[in-house]
Amino acid sequence: MKTYLVGGAVRDKLLGRRVTEKDWVVVGSSPEQMIASGFTPVGQDFPVFLHPHTKEEYALARTERKTGKGYGGFSFYCGDEVTLEEDLIRRDLTINAMAEDDDGRIIDPYNGQQDLADKLLRHVSPSFAEDPVRILRIARFAARYYHLGFRVAAETIALMQTMVANGEVDHLVAERVWKETERALGENNPEIFIEVLRDCNALARLFPEIDALFGVPQTATHHPEIDTGIHTLMSLQQAVKLGGNSCVRFATLLHDLGKAKTPPEEWPRHIAHEERSLPLVKNLCARLATPKEFKDLALLTAQWHTHCHRALELKPTTLLKVLHATDALRRPERFEQFLLCCEADARGRTGFELRDYPQANYFRQCLQAAKNIDIAAVKNMGLTGPAFGEALDKQRLERLTELKKS
Incomplete structure (x- = not known):
C-alpha cells in the first residue's frame, strides 16, 4: 500500500500558493485493508476514507467508465491493481494530474509541470468530455x-x-451549476x-439571460464600451475591486438583464429595462435554486440601481420611497451591499473606472x-397602525x- 499527495495540493505547492486542503490517493489497497488500518469510510460513490488522526481524505486509486449522461453517469473500479497513472489520467487538467510521494518526488506522467510553466489549462485525455461539470470547473x-x-x-476550448x-x-x-458559479464569483x-x-x-x-446581453448596444455617451455584455463584465470586475462579496458580485452580474429585452428599434436607449429585468432575474434564480439572499439583492439592484444613480436629483419623497423599497431602515447592511452594486455599475464603463460615486x-x-427622528414623540400621540x-x-x-436644502 502506497499513498500519494495528489491534485490541487501538488499544483498549488508548485505555484507557490498556500495549500488549504490535502487530498491523498492510495494505491495497492482495498476497503477492508483501509478499515483495518483505522481509516473511516465516508465515500458513497467510491471508496473514500478519513485518516484516523489528520481526518484528511484518502481515496483508493480508481478507474472509471462512462455509463450514462451527465455528472452521475459513471461506474468506478477500485481494485488493488489500479496504478497511480491510471488514477491520474481520469482527472480533468494536466496541472491537477500530478502526485507527490513520501520523499517529495513529483510524479507527472501527463506533463502538468510543463503546462504550469506555460500557464496552460489543458485537459488530460479525451475522457474529459465525459463529465460536463468539468466545463464549469475549467471556467472557474x-x-x-x-x-x-x-x-x-x-484544444480544450x-x-x-x-x-x-x-x-x-x-x-x-442546478445545484452543481450554482455551486461552481458561487465559487467562481469568489475568485479574483x-x-x-x-x-x-x-x-x-x-x-x-446555462445562463441564456446573460448571454443575450452581448451584442446589445447602449448609448455611447454614457457607455463608451457600448456592448451591454462587456459593460456587465466590467461592472463585475469593479464589484471585486470595491470589495463586494459573492452576493454583491452576483447582483451586479444580473443588474441589466432587461436590456436584452429592449426592442431593437429602441436601441441604444433602454427605457424601463429595470422592470424588464425582474422576471429574468426571478427565472434565473429559480432555475439554479440560488439562496434567498442572492436573489433578493439581485432583484433590488435590478429594480432600483438607476434611482441610486440619480440620487442627487431625486425629490425627498422619492428618496424615502427607495429607502422603503430596499428596506434600508431595517436592513442597513444589505442596503450597503446595494450601494456597492450601484457603484460597481457606475464604474463598469470605459473611462469611468476611477470616477467618484x-x-x-x-x-x-x-x-x-x-433614522434621526423622534419616535417617542409619535408614540405619545397615541397613533397606531x-x-x-x-x-x-x-x-x-x-x-x-x-x-436636500443643506
Whole structure:
C-alpha cells in the first residue's frame, strides 16, 4: 500500500500558493485493508476514507467508465491493481494530474509541470468530455488563475465546444451549476468564468439571460464600451475591486438583464429595462435554486440601481420611497451591499473606472437622516397602525427635505 499527495495540493505547492486542503490517493489497497488500518469510510460513490488522526481524505486509486449522461453517469473500479497513472489520467487538467510521494518526488506522467510553466489549462485525455461539470470547473480555474497569466488551451476550448454541441451540459443539475458559479464569483476574476463559458458556447445553455446581453448596444455617451455584455463584465470586475462579496458580485452580474429585452428599434436607449429585468432575474434564480439572499439583492439592484444613480436629483419623497423599497431602515447592511452594486455599475464603463460615486454617500446620509427622528414623540400621540407609520414618514420627509436644502 502506497499513498500519494495528489491534485490541487501538488499544483498549488508548485505555484507557490498556500495549500488549504490535502487530498491523498492510495494505491495497492482495498476497503477492508483501509478499515483495518483505522481509516473511516465516508465515500458513497467510491471508496473514500478519513485518516484516523489528520481526518484528511484518502481515496483508493480508481478507474472509471462512462455509463450514462451527465455528472452521475459513471461506474468506478477500485481494485488493488489500479496504478497511480491510471488514477491520474481520469482527472480533468494536466496541472491537477500530478502526485507527490513520501520523499517529495513529483510524479507527472501527463506533463502538468510543463503546462504550469506555460500557464496552460489543458485537459488530460479525451475522457474529459465525459463529465460536463468539468466545463464549469475549467471556467472557474480560469477565473482563479487569470491574474497569473493562465489561459485555457485552444484544444480544450474546442473539446468543450463539442461537449456543448453534444448536449452534455443540458444534463447538469442546478445545484452543481450554482455551486461552481458561487465559487467562481469568489475568485479574483469572476468575469473570466463568464468569458470562458461564452467561448465554449455553454453560456447560452446555462445562463441564456446573460448571454443575450452581448451584442446589445447602449448609448455611447454614457457607455463608451457600448456592448451591454462587456459593460456587465466590467461592472463585475469593479464589484471585486470595491470589495463586494459573492452576493454583491452576483447582483451586479444580473443588474441589466432587461436590456436584452429592449426592442431593437429602441436601441441604444433602454427605457424601463429595470422592470424588464425582474422576471429574468426571478427565472434565473429559480432555475439554479440560488439562496434567498442572492436573489433578493439581485432583484433590488435590478429594480432600483438607476434611482441610486440619480440620487442627487431625486425629490425627498422619492428618496424615502427607495429607502422603503430596499428596506434600508431595517436592513442597513444589505442596503450597503446595494450601494456597492450601484457603484460597481457606475464604474463598469470605459473611462469611468476611477470616477467618484457621490450618490452612494448621499444615500447613506439620507438613511441616517431618515433614522434621526423622534419616535417617542409619535408614540405619545397615541397613533397606531397606518397612522403611526404615516406620522413617522412625515418626520422622515422633513429630515430629508432639510438634508436636500443643506
